[in-house]
Amino acid sequence: MFTLKKGKKLIKEYFDIEEEFFVVDKENGTAKVSLLFDSADDLFDGNYLAKRPILSDGFLHLLREVFDFIPDKYRIELDIRFKDMKGMTDEKLNELFNLNMLYGYRAGHARSRRNDHTAFGLIGTGLVFFLGMLAMNRLWVNDSIFRDICTYIADIATTVTFWEALNILVVMKREQISDAGGLIGRFSSIHFSKA
Numbered sequence: 001m002f003t004l005k006k007g008k009k010l011i012k013e014y015f016d017i018e019e020e021f022f023v024v025d026k027e028n029g030t031a032k033v034s035l036l037f038d039s040a041d042d043l044f045d046g047n048y049l050a051k052r053p054i055l056s057d058g059f060l061h062l063l064r065e066v067f068d069f070i071p072d073k074y075r076i077e078l079d080i081r082f083k084d085m086k087g088m089t090d091e092k093l094n095e096l097f098n099l100n101m102l103y104g105y106r107a108g109h110a111r112s113r114r115n116d117h118t119a120f121g122l123i124g125t126g127l128v129f130f131l132g133m134l135a136m137n138r139l140w141v142n143d144s145i146f147r148d149i150c151t152y153i154a155d156i157a158t159t160v161t162f163w164e165a166l167n168i169l170v171v172m173k174r175e176q177i178s179d180a181g182g183l184i185g186r187f188s189s190i191h192f193s194k195a
Contacts, residue, residue, distance in 0.1 A: 018070055030188050031074040033066050036081050036195055040088040043080075044096075055100040067186060075188035081195040093192035112173065119168040126161035129154050 018024060023032040037043065044053035063078075070076055080093075133154035140147045 018074075022070065024074065029074055030077050031070045032077040032079060033070065034079040034081060035062065035066075036083075038082070039084045040082050040086040040093065040192075042082075043093075052099060053096055055097070055104075060104075070186075072186075076186050077188050078190045080190070080192050082192070083195050085192075085194050088192070090192045094190060097190060097192075115168050115172055119165040122161045122165035122168070126158050126165065129158040129161060133158060 016024070018031060025031070043055060043059045045056040048054045066076060066078070082088075133151055136147065136151050136154065140150075
């Protein structure tokens with residue numbers, strides 16, 4: 001029977017459990033992860049009719065899962081193998097991968113700027129609601145249920161707009177930075193080859 005005491009013992013025993021699944025070099029701080037695909041085409045999204053192939057969301061999701069499997073203290077040596085290279089070379093796939101990473105980073109930066117504009121708009125709206133609430137409390141001298149309802153609505157609107165703005169500026173920004181930094185900075189090397 002599994003108990004909390006046994007669970008804690010197992011956690012201590014398997015603190016470096018990634019070594020059970022991946023080749024880890026503690027001296028150099030790297031972990032080697034190998035992925036196998038049927039074809040080089042499996043990396044790309046076939047729906048885009050672009051000048052160059054665009055990495056598929058499925059492949060990018062798989063890369064993010066690699067980051068979850070490997071602790072942050074390790075840089076990742078990524079080895080991607082294919083049963084069929086479809087005429088692609090390691091150099092060509094590396095070039096396409098790097099271009100896609102740069103393009104994704106730029107698109108993420110543009111999305112981040114749009115989110116910043118939205119957040120600042122929400123802050124401005126929140127300030128309007130807050131000033132409206134203060135004005136209602138100061139200028140609306142007679143007590144009535146209608147005044148209480150209007151004040152309550154302004155209070156909720158102020159709180160929600162500020163909350164959403166902070167969510168965009170803090171939480172979403174942190175996720176975007178860690179995502180972009182992870183995709184670019186966590187790899188020590190990336191190799192493409194035939195299986």
